[in-house]
Amino acid sequence: MKEFTKKESKKVFLLGLDGATFNVIYPLIKEGKLPNLAKIIKDGVYAYLDSTIPPLTPVAWPGMFTGKLPGKTGIFDFSLPTGKIDRKRPKPEVKRVNSSFIKTKSIWELLTERNMRSVVLDVPLTYPAYQINGVMISRVMAADSKRTVYPQSLYKELKKQGLILDDLTEKKEKTEDTHLSERKHCLKKEVTAAQKRQIKKERVNQMISGIDEKVKLVKYLNQTQEWDFFMAVFMEADQAGHGFWPDKQKISKIYQRLDKAVGEIFSFLPKDCLKVIASDHGFQSVKGVFFVDEWLRGKGYLEKTFEADDETEEKLKNIAQFKEDFHKKPGKTMGRFRYQPAVDYKRSKAYLSSGTAYGIRINLKGRDPCGIVEPRDYESFREELIFELKKIKVPGTNKKLFSHVLKKEDVIGQSRPDISKDSSDIYFLPENMDYCLFSFDKKNVVYKKSKKGFHRKEGIFFGVGPEFKRGFDAGKISILDVTPNVLHLMGMAIPKDCDGRVQKELFSREAKSFKRKPSFCSSSNKKAKEKRLTSKEEEKIKNRLEALGYIE
16 A cells, blocks of 8 residues: 655654553552543553563563564563673673664664654663664663764754753763662661662652653754654653652652653644653562572572672782782781672573573573583473473462463564574563562572562553544553554554554544555565674663662
């Protein structure tokens, strides 16, 4: 079917709220604290947005902005294996993912090919910023402020306007470094309860300031840039979930400010613009932690060793200097050395891919640098692991801990071998996502109770504007449906290899989007040449993710 001309096409604004969740939104709406989202529910459509497996920021956002499963995007976690041994420690080396790793075209790349202009602001997995027909600002998981903006001339303009500054970036980095230091001190109980409360209060204020600053930036870009598609992501709901859950007062404060931001942004957008709000996943309380590698060790599939923690590693690096200084300054001490449990990869058949992957990786010979499982035994061993995982019960009950135990091909979809080799071999999700999955506990336990919050699979979706139904509960749609629906709303053809689909039930019967059949175009795969960040940049991003509570 013939696509619309640019003149006929509808503008679409997609507002991303990372980690936003209906189990916070609905109660606050009932209390009258989120008037703008309440109005959107009355005037538009809303639905639970079923996320990817795992429901994780770097996996879910590419799923949203490409409409494809992880087997096509090539992103399975915050980091992926390189197939080599880490130079620092005897374990498989990993590489931190970035925008160059994505193996398929994003919605703004598809629109660029059709001479449509996009503004892309702080969407995860777009750093380093790259060339599109329009503007890209990518400050999430970023290491170098000058690589966050395309075109580069815009960086200077925003700097001049006071909307993005070198010293502001430095202030942000300093703040995140402070958060990491504070988090470590809190874990070691080196601060009082009063100091913890003050730290959290300051973080809430910083988040609110961050929301205010981004609203100003969105407004400026809307006024100064031509655009057909605009996507901006706010990270604060997720940061609050990781940082303050289950403190309802602080969570409420962040959600109320985000609601105000929604109202402010929607007030200055073009009148006939179609507006979509979506989150990459939801958030919820968890009952406890299941230590996967400890369980694997108990089953005889894994051997444990010990390695220096990060602080001790730094001390050991400087041991020669310490010895020299000790003679010059008698009595000098380097402090206590600390060691933590770790996987002995040379003697382990399987292990937890990471604390965020919800997956086990089989240590396969020929694929993994420390591999010990023969390829001929891979499938039978995987079946054995799946059988054992399905038998695990919630402590003190006869209820299964994992509601889904799946082979990777049932999770990541169709994928080339050179891409699928980087994923977990088995994925498993706790019932209602109410248990976190970590590696080891220092007390050698398999279970531990927890009052923290973590991701849930159900995110949020809202659509409002002349094409959408009014006051319609669409139930549940997939995060992969966002890109096909946006393209269809804009009158554009959808890549035939998208895993998501157009949900016509979202549109009013009088709307062109309802009457028009979806049209399709060729595959949107691309040749992606991975450009790794430097080790210092990767370490900087790792520290930031730890500071914000995204990774342990």
